[in-house]
Amino acid sequence: MRIALALLLLVFAFPAFAVDPSEVLPDPALESRAREIGRSLRCVVCQNQSIDDSNAEVARDMRRAVRERLVAGDKDAAVFDFMVARYGDYVLLNPPFKARTLLLWLGGPLVLLVAGGALLIAARRRKAIVPPRPLSDEEQRRLDSLLKE
């Protein structure tokens, strides 16, 4: 019984959102766009929380601004531009692909490529090692005699 209850609670456990009911837009389509955007905007005082997850004052202001822009008829991209103009690329949880972030995006694949290549070369080399030459008759006789002693 207790286990069943625990499982039930587990199933119905939702992530805690900081979005206050009073902030929610009456139009569900706009609200779902606002949630989508809020999930990819970084709260500027909590390092790695989205504004939807954060209880910070600034995060609340940002959520409100997102909704105001959407109600004013902005496209999603325009809302992101609005935030980037104020807080820079830092505010995007999904960093843009540009010269400054090249290492960030390509660093991982690059390391994989280099390390994978090195491993491949090492494996090839190991295969290329020839087995030692078998003993000659003379050597075999000597070995036998030494073993007999």
Add this chain to the structure above:
Amino acid sequence: MRRALFILPLLTLALMAGFFAWSLTSGRDPASIGSAVVGRPAPKLDLAALRDGEPALTDALLKSGKPVLVNFFASWCTPCLAEHPLFTRLAERDGATIIGIAWKNKRADALQWLKRLGDPFKYAGLDLEGRTGLDWGLSGVPETYLVDGQGMVRLHFRGPITERDLNERILPALKGAK
């Protein structure tokens, strides 16, 4: 070739040591989130005055031909208390024009705070809902901006300003940015 490979760990160590030494000495702050407003025209300023009977704050204050400091503060903010004497000194000794903006602060509380500690602000505004703060890329209080006479943002400090900020960055900028 084999021999050369043995240098690799040593090389890695040297690279890391170099990076750490640079991090310690260059003043790089990994927690800094930077500023998107520095080097650009100051964001819009359109705020009710904090003190009774004063005209509202407008963009014209930022393009007076003289550099101004814009300081966001709140009576509930402890670091604001710490930096407050520096602003008093900037206003009294150095004749700096300082615009104070009370952020998410009740009018009466902000006024009481300034009455208690002294009021270094030539102009003071009230940003009760934090809308102006958002336009300025504010992350919290205190934050301070230096806007040159042409209305361009030159400096942006997140957190309280220090004696060192004042001497090494603010005063030279105030003198330089005409």
